[in-house]
Amino acid sequence: MDADRFYLQDSRSNVGSRAMFWKLGGGYTSNLDQAEQFSREKAVKQYECRETDLPWPVDYVRARAEVSVDFQHLKRSEAEAYRNVDGRVYVAYPRGWDGNDLVWRGGSGQTSNLEDAIHPGKSDASVYLAQGFDLWPCGYIAERSRPVVRAATLEHKQALREAGLKLPKIKRQRIRRYTTNCDGCGRFLSELQRYHSCPNCGAGNAP
Known part of the structure; x- marks a missing residue:
């Protein structure tokens, strides 16, 4: 078993029941014979760039393939x-x-x-x-x-556990919510509300 070769699944969508993987040369494919194989390091780096690109051990996926x-x-x-x-x-x-x-x-x-x-x-x-x-x-x-695999037969935690791979936690950027006070009544207004009349007193607060 080669635990250091991985497919990258575009987990945002399937075609029918078939999982879609990065295709060698560009694009996506359900055909495992055309899917690009990545090293462990490259697969993890791509996951860090976009967490919907899931690394799957090649041997794990192939064992669940159908024709x-x-x-x-x-x-x-x-x-x-x-x-x-x-x-x-x-x-x-x-x-x-x-x-x-x-x-x-x-x-x-x-x-x-x-x-x-x-x-x-x-x-x-x-x-x-x-x-x-x-x-x-x-x-x-x-x-x-050609060989394909049904997405429903794949269990990501199990696959990574078998390959001895623990993915890094993705740091999500926190969305800051700005608020201000109404010049008329003092109520809190959201960043969007400040560009309109206050919903409470009707005062204008646009900068």
């Missing part, structure tokens, strides 16, 4: 021309997505994890086609799959 397929990278014309030797297909729900990922018919219902998806042979595929499912050649889909 998904981004529908944006699929073309029906390519799939129909693909030579699938054994005739097996994956069965997808039409207009069903987890973020950008296809939702498949699994052994016990819907799943966005390709490893849990059924893949019937050619003789059984027509049954699912008649039921309105979308069919994709297994080989074509496998070539376009």
Whole structure:
């Protein structure tokens, strides 16, 4: 286990159920194969700059990964021309997505994890086609799959504890609230109120 390699998660938002990480070369990605890996020191420094960028040990995240397929990278014309030797297909729900990922018919219902998806042979595929499912050649889909992780499966305190990392406390700048007294009645006014008439006596207090 390499406890000194970390992903940085942009924890402000997910795409569907998928956690988003800093992408090698810039931007963000749910594809763990494209996520940049940072040293322990660099990951902590970035967290200190922006505490929504959470460091995650690479091994911890990878152990919880599943396999998904981004529908944006699929073309029906390519799939129909693909030579699938054994005739097996994956069965997808039409207009069903987890973020950008296809939702498949699994052994016990819907799943966005390709490893849990059924893949019937050619003789059984027509049954699912008649039921309105979308069919994709297994080989074509496998070539376009990638590892992702569901944000709900990640527990930050546990991950850092396993890596022996304690993040520094972020010092938040205190917001100073200015007050002044009304020239007419002496009541306290906020910085905003002083530019308007006093809500109590109507006196003007603008500097």
